[in-house]
Amino acid sequence: MEVIADLHVHSRFAMACSTRISLESMEAAALEKGLNLIGTGDFTHPEWLKEIKSSLEPIDETGLFRLKGSRSGVMFVLSAEVATIFGHKRVHNCALMPSIESVDALNDELATHGDLKSDGRPALTMGAAEFVEAAVRTSGDAFVFPAHAWTPWFGVFGSFSGFDSMKDAYEDQEGHIRALETGLSSDPVMNWRVSSLDKYALVSNSDMHSVEKIGREANVLSIDGKVTYRSVIGAICNDGNKAFKRTIEFYPEEGKYHYDGHRQCNYSVNPETSKATKCPVCGKRLVIGVLHRVNDLADRPPGFVKPGAVPYVHMVPLREVIAYATKKTTYSQVVASTYRSLVPVLGNEFDVLENVAIEAIEARSNSAIARAIRNVRDNMIHIAPGYDGVFGKLELLEQKPESAPAKPAGQRGMSDFVH
Ligand SMILES: [Zn+2]
Ligand SMILES: [Zn+2]
Incomplete structure (x- = not known):
């Protein structure tokens, strides 16, 4: 069966998100778009989790859910994004979990590191590695990946608070990371330039803040047999089985952080032709974008195509x-x-x-x-x-x-x- 999945979304309880987001409106938007698997988003938020528990029902023993009584075919997977903050290092991480029980247990632990009620994407005082450790200790099936890996402030490789390698970010938990989210401002061909990322599945999700944006990036999987939490993650991570058919991508130039620039001065610059780090108008530091960071970490030329890579397609x-x-x-x-x-x-x-x-x-x-x-x-x-x-x-x-x-x-x- 073909599964088109958007695994990183937000509820109306996350900062700057539309008040119209509900599990019902997400299902309707997913159907319009052509998705049949979506994250619930924000399982860390007590109010939203209450809605998840009352509105969704498990689909047999699959670890996936649907709206109660719905025959639409849209499946939900328990998902959340958290900001881990350790010193000046801030990383956004996505997590998928296989059961309500594992979510409850993880939330109990996360609540000791920050206020889960304050934001659907909570800020937690803990290292990224510590978060991974907590998730996999709670459930061996926990699936954690860095969100929008290259964005300046919260991407694991971002210019302001990021790291230069997954090992630096996730330390002894690095082995539990099997995927990374390319984000709107980068696409797979940019990520293929960094050979140390070859072992990670490159996933693409909308990170939507309103239902109209659901599925603006997505993952297309072909799953033989029953669609379950495990078969979905297996399809994403096991590149030997060729079940990960393609990703649907924003044109990376459309993303908000592709070039370097300074918004107040309407100034932007291609980092491939300029090494400027200061705004020529006001003299302030430029916000160093995604393309610049990819160039910094790349050990392969632009346009390098990784052999056997999952294909992708750009869509507007x-x-x-x-x-x-x-x-x-x-x-x-x-x-x-x-x-x-x-x-x-x-x-x-x-x-x-x-x-x-x-x-x-x-x-x-x-x-x-x-x-x-x-x-x-x-x-x-x-x-x-x-x-x-x-x-x-x-x-x-x-x-x-x-x-x-x-x-x-x-x-x-x-x-x-x-x-
Ligand atoms: Zn984020
Ligand atoms: Zn400026």
Whole structure:
């Protein structure tokens, strides 16, 4: 069975998250998008965990859950993200757990390191290694991976508080780390440049703060037999079985921390062409982005393709494509109603972006929207890279670019990996 999974999401109890997030609205959004496995997010938060316990039911003995009585096929896995803080080192870590009992036991221990009620993504005074140790002691099936590994403040390799290696971050617990989340501002080809990361599965998740963003990055698995907590993690981590089919990625330039820059001064710079560390406008330190950090740690040239690596595909979320074509904002009425005219009428969002015939899309919307979707499929886009918390800006091109200057060599278009 094909499983399309988004394992890192947040509830309305996490800082800066939409109040409309509920397990029900997440299920509905997952169905629209084309996902059938999603994290619950925020299992550390007492109020949210109460909802998880009252609204979800276990699916047999699988370690996975569904909304009570739901036949939608959307499965949930118990998930959370915590910030571990030790001195000036701050790391965001995602954790998946196989049972409510193991979550309760882990939360009891984590509550001695910080206030779990204060934020769905709690800040815990403990090292990243100590957190891993607590999770795996609670359950041998605990699955912990660094979240958005390269982002400046909280990524394990981030420029401000990160480390230069997994060993430095996770110390004697490093062996329990089997995956890392590439985050929106990096994609697999960037990570392949760092040979010490070869042994980790590269996972991609939305880190959504509103349900519309669920699945903007995701993992496509092919699982023989029963879909269980263990078979999902086995599919992600065991590269011998080729069950990890591909990841769905943001264009990394669209992410908020791709380039170096300083938001207040509207200044951004490609770290490959500039070694500047200070803002030329105000003289303050630049926020060193993801591409810069990858370059720092890389021991392979840009564009290096790791043999046997899990393929990936870049996708632009459909609402953004419609917003561009209609010249409206992503959350405007026009975009919402156009989205509704395509999804689920013609299929889920992944179908519309990748597979549905352009003529059918045009018949349900208009030629500008059909052309925009075709452009994205053909990789006819340009993105002004994001920096210092500013998302990259998408532009759809009328012709195939002679060269795509902002993109790292070796980047692939959607069509390369369509089944
Ligand atoms: Zn985070
Ligand atoms: Zn500045």
